[in-house]
Amino acid sequence: DGGITQSPKYLFRKEGQNVTLSCEQNLNHDAMYWYRQDPGQGLRLIYYSQIVNDFQKGDIAEGYSVSREKKESFPLTVTSAQKNPTAFYLCASSLGQGFAGAGVNTEAFFGQGTRLTVV
Amino acid sequence: GESVGLHLPTLSVQEGDNSIINCAYSNSASDYFIWYKQESGKGPQFIIDIRSNMDKRQGQRVTVLLNKTVKHLSLQIAATQPGDSAVYFCAENMGSTLTFGKGTMLLVSP
Numbered sequence: 001d002g003g004i005t006q007s008p009k010y011l012f013r014k015e016g017q018n019v020t021l022s023c024e025q026n027l028n029h030d031a032m033y034w035y036r037q038d039p040g041q042g043l044r045l046i047y048y049s050q051i052v053n054d055f056q057k058g059d060i061a062e063g064y065s066v067s068r069e070k071k072e073s074f075p076l077t078v079t080s081a082q083k084n085p086t087a088f089y090l091c092a093s094s095l096g097q098g099f100a101g102a103g104v105n106t107e108a109f110f111g112q113g114t115r116l117t118v119v
Numbered sequence: 120g121e122s123v124g125l126h127l128p129t130l131s132v133q134e135g136d137n138s139i140i141n142c143a144y145s146n147s148a149s150d151y152f153i154w155y156k157q158e159s160g161k162g163p164q165f166i167i168d169i170r171s172n173m174d175k176r177q178g179q180r181v182t183v184l185l186n187k188t189v190k191h192l193s194l195q196i197a198a199t200q201p202g203d204s205a206v207y208f209c210a211e212n213m214g215s216t217l218t219f220g221k222g223t224m225l226l227v228s229p
Contacts, residue, residue: 110162
């Protein structure tokens, strides 16, 4: 089945460690996104990528890094510089050029999320 | 800065009632809006979208209304069911990204 897959579902990190969250999609989407969600809050954009080998910072990029070496994959690394990493992380993808490619708006498809906890 | 927000954090309804969830946006340049449903511990699911050249769009049991004059978006759910209980987010297309509001919790009691 086509879709977007995040792994792991739960992740525990010790203080000072870097951890990497996986996001893979087989929808042939050009654009991919990482959001962070805190309890009772909306989604805040961390990083996004509109095309392979290119990505841009979102609203809360500090303490995070990404790569986009393949169209299907957009891993997110939570570094030790992120002071409050405990949150629910959501990856999304959309058809192309963000949400308004070629004059056609398309929705973003989300993965099921990774819940990261610092122990 | 400009942002998307929601009027009601929690909405409680009886099964079978119609539900209306509201959203205000402030970026008059936004041209695309989406409603998502998020169940506990899961990723958001697309419900319905609307472009700024439309005032209304209907889906199965759901209707989205867009009032550009007052920058207001609403989601109407007909004959609300217990399975509709979730957090609902509106999202606004700003350039190449989506900006989300904080969400409204919909609680449906039998």
